[in-house]
Amino acid sequence: MIDLRLLRDNPDVVRASQVARGDDPALVDAALDADARRRASLAEFESLRAEQKAMGKQVAQAQGEEKQQLLARTKQLAEDVKARSKEADEAAAELDGVLYRIANVVEGAPAGGEDDYVVLKHVGTPRDFAAEGFEARDHLELGEGLRAIDTARGAKVSGARFYFLTGIGARLELALLNAAMDQAVEAGFTPVITPTLVKPETMRGTGFLGQHADEVYHLEKDDLYLVGTSEVALAGYHADEIVDLSAGPARYAGWSACYRREAGSAGRDTRGIIRVHQFHKVEMFSYCRPEDAAEEHQRLLAWEEAMLGKVELPYRVIDTAAGDLGSSAARKFDCEAWLPTQQRYLELTSTSNCTTFQARRLGVRERTEDGSTRTVATLNGTLGTTRWIVAILENHQQADGSVRVPEGLRPYLGGLEVLEPVA
RNA sequence: GGAGACGUCGCAUAGUCAGGUCUAGUGCGCCACCCUGCUAAGGUGGUAACGGGGCAACCCGUUCGAGGGUUCAAAUCCCUCCGUCUCCGCCA
Structure with missing residues (x-):
């Protein structure tokens, strides 16, 4: 797997490598896109999850009527967390799928195919x-x-x-x-x-x-x-x-x-x-x-x-x-x-x-x-x-x-x- | 193949039966500093990885063998798988 940071910071290097191999340079852009979406959904999931954990502590301390009210709210929150988590996982899997199709970045090898050694x-x-x-x-x-x-x-x-x-x-x-x-x-x-x-x-x-x-x-x-x-x-x-x-x-x-x-x-x-x-x-x-x-x-x-x-x-x-x-x-x-x-x-x-x-x-x-x-x-x-x-x-x-x-x-x-x- | 026990942050272990006070305790090891004219002993603090955000200090998330599930909440309850150990069977 290539370095995701290299892909973000120097996508042209990876594109050029793909071209030298005769592979598809568009995979680089597909990866960048998937990465952006993964990060966005991950951020959403993480902030919701942090909220859920904080409320969990309140629930543990609350009593009676107050506890019932908190439970009602956390139920909805739990659903949201689950949904966002799934989204983030899917985005990560998509990124992974693209990354696995990008070959290593060529270093010094002659360009061309089998006969161009x-x-x-x-x-x-x-x-x-x-x-x-x-x-x-x-x-x-x-x-x-x-x-x-x-x-x-x-x-x-x-x-x-x-x-x-x-x-x-x-x-x-x-x-x-x-x-x-x-x-x-x-x-x-x-x-x-x-x-x-x-x-x-x-x-x-x-x-x-x-x-x-x-x-x-x-x-x-x-x-x-x-x-x-x-x-x-x-x-x-x-x-x-x-x-x-x-x-x-x-x-x-x-x-x-x-x-x-x-x-x-x-x-x-x-x-x-x-x-x-x-x-x-x-x-x-x-x-x-x-x-x-x-x-x-x-x-x-x-x-x-x-x-x-x-x-x-x-x-x-x-x-x-x-x-x-x-x-x-x-x-x-x-x-x-x-x-x-x-x-x-x-x-x-x-x-x-x-x-x-x-x-x-x-x-x-x-x-x-x-x-x-x-x-x-x-x-x-x-x-x-x-x-x-x-x-x-x-x-x-x-x-x-x-x-x-x-x-x-x-x-x-x-x-x-x-x-x-x-x- | 059968029966059982176990798998926790480098190593060892607590926690699991009775879910929330676990942001996972303790010991050892390691690192820094203090004290000590050397050494030993002692004291204080720190000691995982990965990911996201930020110039930064730092904040947040994920990971308690792996993966699912139950739940507002899982190291803890349930299921599946993997591995280790013990005993039995079978076979080189």
Whole structure:
């Protein structure tokens, strides 16, 4: 949720942000209007309520005839209070409804849509398989040869976009995620294994029930949502709390299964495990002071790049355009690894600066020096996912279908240097 | 799954049976000041969040797990839900 005060004081900033995202700037005026009406009805309710409370005391002290007269008057007053209260509640609900539809204010992201990202840099060089004298196999072919990935049985058991990781495939995922977890712990993150089912208010607070609501699995019987990332649980972790950030940002590394319906992506990335309904992820999550958020964002990006360095992948970093940001994000950097068989870049990490947007909805605050409270900023970033296996297999494959293990992962695979195809 | 107890302003607790004097008492902790040549002890005052109004001091409202209801009036009575604990059952 955006800051209501910002909306009142600088509506143009919010309008401009809406335009940059390709969202409706008129929502700003709808919110301002609803806010004005809410405040008016609230003031009426409050003065009536104050009167009612004052008369309540008189009633308590009065006797006999006088009491009867007072009761007659307070009855009418009670009705009025009830009516005004309802009005004020409705106005507040209306304001809330509009506010929830306004996305976070963009900060520094390029204007435009999905294709208007800015490439910040390239790291590493894609291999030239033609020069090496063989044609690159795609990750599924490699994975099947290694007996590491089994999508046929995934489909048999659970349907399309499900898979089994078997043998070295299972070990490779564990190695990758353990390496990510270890790096996070070394950097001072608190490792956390999170719930993957969350309550509606938690899911709503993180902003995933906006335009991406279709992406989220919902268990109707229990009214619980399956998370698409541990970011959801980690954002909710300190909900309605006053956190102490005096010693610096509070950093958590979440490990969880992630569930995504992939609604609307029918036909895209249908082969292999690029786009699946369930995967695992290690996610960095940081609570920090609003003025430190941009700097923290750069740190998260640097940690992502450090991890990509450990698995020795060529990648580029992009600054996502405003129209392609999630509703909670003010800015987002993605790291995309080169995918040889598709001659394109594939998103492996994504780090978002949500400024105070998530924390405001979730009620995460800090104590300031003057004793008051204020909303903190939240940020998140990927440190490893199942999808990384795709890029690792393709980029480190050898002519015979074996795959070289990047040095950063060897300690997690008992020193294994090469993954060999199973005859 | 069954039975019971409980959920109060950082922590602990009073208040709930008999609705109004609760603008929620007390202890601990914390903060400021006083006293004390240091420390300990003592004294005084202050110690929630959110929202509305005001330049401000301040005033008003909301919140006693959450949401409904009864009533002129709810921490207190009724209903629903959530959570914690104890016992029983069942199952890893």
